[in-house]
Amino acid sequence: MSRVVILGVGGLGCPAALALAESGVPLDLLLIDDDVVERSNLARQILFREQDVGEPKAAAAARRLGAMHSQARDRASFRVDFENIRWSGSTGAALLRGADILLDASDNFATRFVANDACIAARVPLIHGAALGWEGRLLTILPGLTACLRCLFEGPPPGPLPTCAEAGVASPLCGVVGAAMARAALQVLAGKPAAGVLRRWEARTGAERPLTLRRDPSCACGILLPCPSQ
Amino acid sequence: MSITVKIPAPLRPLTANQSEVVVEGATVQAAVDELSRKFPGLKERLLDEKGALRRYVNLFRNDEDIRGGAGLATALAAGDRLTIVPAIAGGR
Ligand SMILES: [Zn+2]
Numbered sequence: 001m002s003r004v005v006i007l008g009v010g011g012l013g014c015p016a017a018l019a020l021a022e023s024g025v026p027l028d029l030l031l032i033d034d035d036v037v038e039r040s041n042l043a044r045q046i047l048f049r050e051q052d053v054g055e056p057k058a059a060a061a062a063r064r065l066g067a068m069h070s071q072a073r074d075r076a077s078f079r080v081d082f083e084n085i086r087w088s089g090s091t092g093a094a095l096l097r098g099a100d101i102l103l104d105a106s107d108n109f110a111t112r113f114v115a116n117d118a119c120i121a122a123r124v125p126l127i128h129g130a131a132l133g134w135e136g137r138l139l140t141i142l143p144g145l146t147a148c149l150r151c152l153f154e155g156p157p158p159g160p161l162p163t164c165a166e167a168g169v170a171s172p173l174c175g176v177v178g179a180a181m182a183r184a185a186l187q188v189l190a191g192k193p194a195a196g197v198l199r200r201w202e203a204r205t206g207a208e209r210p211l212t213l214r215r216d217p218s219c220a221c222g223i224l225l226p227c228p229s230q
Numbered sequence: 231m232s233i234t235v236k237i238p239a240p241l242r243p244l245t246a247n248q249s250e251v252v253v254e255g256a257t258v259q260a261a262v263d264e265l266s267r268k269f270p271g272l273k274e275r276l277l278d279e280k281g282a283l284r285r286y287v288n289l290f291r292n293d294e295d296i297r298g299g300a301g302l303a304t305a306l307a308a309g310d311r312l313t314i315v316p317a318i319a320g321g322r
Pocket of ligand 1: 147148149150151152215216219220221222
């Protein structure tokens with residue numbers, strides 16, 4: 001079984017976890033989120049129901065996925081666990097232990113950059129997904145081999161920038177990006193990753209605009225794990 | 231030479247809601263300067279006080295990353311497309 005860690009069980013983490021759980025690939029999932037389900041989440045956080053409001057997201061999502069795989073034959077090839085905890089520089093390394101891949105579906109810059117750094121240090125492949133307004137993004141990162149989040153952006157913006165709570169996010173876009181994150185993760189687990197390209201969706205037009213990334217030789221990922229050509 | 235610049239949604243309030251604008255420039259730096267003259271306020275969003283590309287913004291010439299390459303000195307040719315990509319974090 002592959003150990004898949006999903007950071008953030010919200011608009012992207014819900015569809016990603018669902019798609020992975022239904023993939024038929026033997027998986028040991030760990031869901032991480034420190035938030036609780038709110039009524040306003042229900043439209044796009046598709047693992048939750050009315051009765052989950054007020055419950056920790058990670059626990060509610062794990063319970064639902066577990067219930068979908070309650071047969072004995074399912075239990076042999078599917079496990080789901082959860083942590084109601086905030087990912088940080090100090091908790092991240094332990095949460096990544098034994099992981100084959102991390103899906104970053106979190107909702108703030110600080111968490112995204114520390115998750116990137118933890119994956120680089122532990123050499124765990126990272127699927128970065130994001131959605132804001134009408135724009136969705138996906139990037140597969142293979143530490144030491146392809147561009148990381150800090151090769152693309154050196155660091156997080158200084159002040160608070162719009163989050164989904166303020167700027168909104170198109171609900172169907174969450175499903176598109178979440179499912180694409182699951183597919184990207186399965187490609188990595190199958191040994192056929194599509195890394196180094198930032199995929200972007202414009203939800204209003206359906207347009208997809210991939211951008212080719214370059215490893216930044218001055219990035220910390222290059223210092224920890226030098227480019228193969230150096 | 232004319233370059234098409236793709237403006238991301240968060241910056242469109244500064245470009246009268248245009249998602250693409252055409253500027254002249256032989257390098258990325260020249261194109262950014264021209265862009266800033268046409269649309270006041272845009273430069274501060276792209277470059278820091280020292281004139282370097284901000285940490286959380288990247289630019290792509292015809293879908294190729296300029297960071298780690300020649301950066302702002304990257305040469306442009308007529309008909310090139312310059313895409314501005316700011317970091318976004320949303321996942322909820
Ligand atoms: Zn890097």
